[in-house]
Amino acid sequence: MTPPPILRRLDDLRASTRAWHRAEDTICVVPTMGALHDGHLSLVQAAKAACDRVIVTIFVNPRQFNNPEDLANYPRTEEEDARKLARFGIDALYVPEPDQIYPDGFATTVSVAGLTDVMDGIHRPGHFDGVATVCTKLFTQTTATDAFFGEKDFQQLQVVRRLARDLDLQIEIHGCPTIRDIDGLALSSRNLLLSDRARALAPRLYEEMEAIAEGLAAGRPFGELQRAAIDRLEKTGFTRVEYLDLRAADDLHLLDAPTRPARLFAAAWLAGVRLIDNIAV
Numbered sequence: 001m002t003p004p005p006i007l008r009r010l011d012d013l014r015a016s017t018r019a020w021h022r023a024e025d026t027i028c029v030v031p032t033m034g035a036l037h038d039g040h041l042s043l044v045q046a047a048k049a050a051c052d053r054v055i056v057t058i059f060v061n062p063r064q065f066n067n068p069e070d071l072a073n074y075p076r077t078e079e080e081d082a083r084k085l086a087r088f089g090i091d092a093l094y095v096p097e098p099d100q101i102y103p104d105g106f107a108t109t110v111s112v113a114g115l116t117d118v119m120d121g122i123h124r125p126g127h128f129d130g131v132a133t134v135c136t137k138l139f140t141q142t143t144a145t146d147a148f149f150g151e152k153d154f155q156q157l158q159v160v161r162r163l164a165r166d167l168d169l170q171i172e173i174h175g176c177p178t179i180r181d182i183d184g185l186a187l188s189s190r191n192l193l194l195s196d197r198a199r200a201l202a203p204r205l206y207e208e209m210e211a212i213a214e215g216l217a218a219g220r221p222f223g224e225l226q227r228a229a230i231d232r233l234e235k236t237g238f239t240r241v242e243y244l245d246l247r248a249a250d251d252l253h254l255l256d257a258p259t260r261p262a263r264l265f266a267a268a269w270l271a272g273v274r275l276i277d278n279i280a281v
């Protein structure tokens, strides 16, 4: 198949979406920051199955980076991304120029309370305001009827669901399962930044989470399982475990036992790279 048309300006995007709405087509959007891997492509596939038209967006959103070094190092592989998308037959690849998202004098922030008071909301100050603002922009710019997000970023998924509900956006938010490498490591664009040695150690995070899930299923207390897992991770070479929490899947409240639908959430640093993961328990 041919690579998708790349649109860089809102006017060009609108020319397409207007025609699609006239034809009463449904429009799916898959927001990404590029450096596409099979996790992203699973969202594209789900979108293709659900909607008449599919727009993939690539925008490395400066407002969701709390660390300038992280923003500077973030992998950018647009040509390869477009090649990877060719086989899906999507209708547009929207790669907005920065002023199409943040025009001169841009002064609006979308901020979701509550869900952002924990985990990445604390460890990455301002991150979710950046995410919520750019998602709101991308939803209104694309006029999508459906949007696809990965459970890999579960807190983000819940924040986006909340903002769509609160702002009466006419868009359905779909969550898709986390795609992992064969050794269990959740696929992430940031994995490209790991050295060979660190890449070999990285799956330990998921292994420890699985071990906790098994311990919980066997009725062992969470606090004990959590302490032992953090201890082992730090001995393995993880320099800091920011959190390894058991939380309710809907409101992200802390739990000490999976008494309602729950997930384990982790963020940890390995060789200068911050890894996050979560699993249902």
Ligand code: AMP
Residues within 6 Å of the ligand: 031, 032, 033, 034, 038, 039, 040, 042, 043, 148, 149, 150, 151, 152, 153, 176, 177, 178, 179, 180, 186, 187, 188, 189
């Ligand atoms: P990003 O480019 O990291 O902003 O991610 C774009 C979208 O892809 C987000 O909805 C992520 O949750 C999703 N995503 C990233 N990694 C994975 C993965 N391993 N499996 C499924 N979805 C993913």
